Amino acid sequence: MPRSSPPVAPDLMATLAQFCRTYQQDFLAAAQSLDLTGSHASLLCLLAEPRAMRELAESLSCDASNITLIIDRLEQRGLVERHIDPADRRVKKVVATAEGAAIAAQVHARMRGIHAALDSLTPARRRSLRDILHQLGSHPAPGTDPA
Template sequence: MSLSTARPDPLTVEVEDLIGTVVARYYEEYERAAARHALTGPQARILALLTPAPLPMRQIARALKCEPSNVTGMIDRLVARGLVERRLDQDDRRVKLAAATERGAAISRHLRESLDFARVPLAGLTDAERLTLRDLLRRMLA
């Protein structure tokens, strides 16, 4: 029997459930924090993606796992609010980039700083425990 078709053991099931609960809590808190800024969760995630550097629409769509046409509408709404601006890519002038404005980046940073659900319990772990957790999560995602 291959690993993918093997019946999961109780410990694996418990770990999967815990991961699911952590993800659900993260998104619940993220949605609440976004709503305080009159943003949807996906709009807030776009701001988070754009805060480090401008991105093309297709790359944003891939990161959000949605169609580029959906991203265009969300970007339009963020542009109308002065949180995002469109720019031409200097390397390929056919490509339009979306970039967070200063105000959009500030809101994105505030959202990130307001997510306490994981920060509080993580603070109770030692540096070594947080490093181990980080490394295990990286291995799972590799």
């Protein structure tokens, strides 16, 4: 008979939820300080490399028409460009401009609350936290195909 794991402690779930709220608030404040919405900043921060519009919509959990509007606004500001994928001309990839990449870096740099929290940890504890978060993030959500 397989052993079932004990239920997750409510205090752990509450602590994770509070950290996520704090991170989101810090991220939104940083975005707004750069005259961006949270969605605009999130998209910019996803563009370390060119990404297909469909992939961006999935990453931001939004409709394809909504992702088009977000990209339109960022493109008007000169922060992103759309390019046809040479491997598949039906696919448009979004690329951060130099200014867009600089703004994405500024968003992260302005997240002072999160930086202060992480700076309070020793380097070894930061590595442990990174490893734990990586492990947690590598598990598929229930009801999704892990492949």
